[in-house]
Amino acid sequence: MSTTVTKPNRRGHFGPYGGMYVPETLMAPLTELTESYRRIRRDPSFREELAELLREYVGRPTPLYMARRMSRELGHADIYFKREDLCHTGAHKINNSLGQVLLARRMGKKRVIAETGAGQHGVATATVAAMFGMECVIYMGKVDMERQALNVSRMRRLGADVVPVTAGQQTLKEAISEAMRDWVTHVRNTHYVLGSALGAHPYPMMVRDFQSVIGREARRQILKAAGRLPDMLLACVGGGSNAIGLFHPFLGDEKVRMIGVEAGGEGIRNGKHAARFAKGKVGILQGTRTFVLQDRNGQIELTHSVSAGLDYAAVGPEHSLLRDLGRVEYTYATDRDAMAGVDACCRFEGILPALESAHAVGFMLRHPERFRKGDVVIVNMSGRGDKDVQEMEKWDAAHSASGKKGGS
Numbered sequence: 402m403s404t405t406v407t408k409p410n411r412r413g414h415f416g417p418y419g420g421m422y423v424p425e426t427l428m429a430p431l432t433e434l435t436e437s438y439r440r441i442r443r444d445p446s447f448r449e450e451l452a453e454l455l456r457e458y459v460g461r462p463t464p465l466y467m468a469r470r471m472s473r474e475l476g477h478a479d480i481y482f483k484r485e486d487l488c489h490t491g492a493h494k495i496n497n498s499l500g501q502v503l504l505a506r507r508m509g510k511k512r513v514i515a516e517t518g519a520g521q522h523g524v525a526t527a528t529v530a531a532m533f534g535m536e537c538v539i540y541m542g543k544v545d546m547e548r549q550a551l552n553v554s555r556m557r558r559l560g561a562d563v564v565p566v567t568a569g570q571q572t573l574k575e576a577i578s579e580a581m582r583d584w585v586t587h588v589r590n591t592h593y594v595l596g597s598a599l600g601a602h603p604y605p606m607m608v609r610d611f612q613s614v615i616g617r618e619a620r621r622q623i624l625k626a627a628g629r630l631p632d633m634l635l636a637c638v639g640g641g642s643n644a645i646g647l648f649h650p651f652l653g654d655e656k657v658r659m660i661g662v663e664a665g666g667e668g669i670r671n672g673k674h675a676a677r678f679a680k681g682k683v684g685i686l687q688g689t690r691t692f693v694l695q696d697r698n699g700q701i702e703l704t705h706s707v708s709a710g711l712d713y714a715a716v717g718p719e720h721s722l723l724r725d726l727g728r729v730e731y732t733y734a735t736d737r738d739a740m741a742g743v744d745a746c747c748r749f750e751g752i753l754p755a756l757e758s759a760h761a762v763g764f765m766l767r768h769p770e771r772f773r774k775g776d777v778v779i780v781n782m783s784g785r786g787d788k789d790v791q792e793m794e795k796w797d798a799a800h801s802a803s804g805k806k807g808g809s
C-alpha cells in the first residue's frame with residue numbers, strides 16, 4: 402500500500418479540489434505570495450526566527466497531557482490532549498499568524514490585515530502585529546462583533562483597527578470578502594493573514610505548513626509517552642487548520658486512524674448545522690473548490706453551530722481530498738454533544754475547553770463503541786474556553802427551562 406501524503410500541485414490543486422478561483426485582480430498578489438513563500442520558507446534564518454518565537458513567545462512545545470481521569474471514567478481508551486489551549490492568546494491560531502507575519506516582514510510589507518469570525522484569529526494577528534509594531538486592520542462582521550465583544554475589545558487594546566462589516570449576513574464570509582477587497586487595493590504594502598486552511602492557493606498549503614508544528618510535536622511526544630504511535634487522532638474541523646496541523650505529520654503512518662469532527666449544530670436534518678461533508682456538495686467558495694453547503698441553485702446556505710469557530714459554509718480543500726481518499730473519516734458532533742464534552746473536560750480534568758475543541762471530545766462520549774481499552778487516542782485541544790463562557794450560560798438557560806429531553 403502506498404502512503405497517502407497529500408500535497409498540492411503547482412497551481413494549488415489537491416486532486417480535484419483547491420486551486421485559485423479568483424478574479425484577475427487577485428492573481429498578481431496570490432502569485433507574488435506563492436513565490437515569496439516558496440523562497441522564504443526554505444531560508445534557514447526564517448526557520449530559525451520562527452522556531453525561536455514559537456518557543457519564546459507562543460510557548461511551544463505545548464504539552465501532550467494524558468487525561469488519566471477521563472480515560473478511567475470513560476473506560477475505553479488512553480486519552481491524550483494536545484494542549485494548544487496553552488498557546489499565547491489561547492488557541493492554535495497564533496502558530497499561523499506568527500508564520501504569516503514573519504513572512505510578510507520579509508516580503509517588505511508594513512501593514513497586515515485579517516478577517517475574523519469568533520475573534521480568535523483577529524486577536525492572534527493583532528497580538529503578533531503589536532509585537533512587531535506593524536499596522537493592523539481586522540475585518541469582522543457586525544453581528545460577530547456584537548456576539549464577541551470581549552475579543553473586539555482585546556484587539557482594539559492591542560492597537561488593531563477593527564472594521565465592522567455590514568454586508569450580507571454580517572459574519573465571517575462577508576469579513577473574508579472585505580479583507581480580500583482591501584488586499585487588492587493595498588497589496589504593495591499589505592499582507593492578508595488568512596486564518597484557516599481555506600481560500601485560494603497558497604493559503605491552504607501555507608496555513609497547513611505553519612500549523613503542522615502541532616503534529617510534529619505530538620508525534621515525538623506520543624512516541625516518548627506511550628512508546629508507540631497512536632491508534633487514533635481526533636480534531637474539530639472548521640476551516641480545518643487545527644485538524645490538518647495535527648493530521649499531516651501522521652499521514653504516512655498507515656495504522657494511525659484520523660477523525661475530523663464538524664459542527665452538527667442542532668442536528669443535521671433540520672438544516673441548522675455546519676456539516677459540510679454530511680450535507681454539502683462540491684462547489685467554489687472564496688477562491689477554492691471544495692465541499693460547500695449550498696442549495697440547489699448554488700446559493701450558499703446559512704450555517705449554525707454553538708461554536709462560532711466551526712460556523713462556515715466551506716471546508717479546507719485538502720480535507721476534501723483526504724475524505725475522497727478514505728484517509729481521514731469525517732463526522733459531526735451536535736451542540737449538545739459539544740456541551741457534554743465541555744462538562745467532561747471540566748469535571749474530569751479541570752480543563753475548560755473551547756466549544757470548538759469540545760466537539761472532538763463530544764464525539765468520543767457519543768461513540769464509545771469506536772474505542773477499545775488500551776487504544777492510544779490524541780485529541781487536539783485547539784483552544785481554551787474562557788471566550789465561550791457566556792455562550793455556555795446561554796445554552797444552559799435555553800436548554801434547562803424548556804423541555805430538556807433526558808440524557809445528552
Ligand SMILES: *Cc1c(COP(=O)(O)O)cnc(C)c1O
Nearest residue numbers: 639640641642643710757783784
Ligand atoms: C478557529 C478555531 C477553530 C476552527 O478553525 P480550524 O481552522 O478548523 O482549526 C477550532 N478551535 C479553536 C479554538 C478556534 O479558535
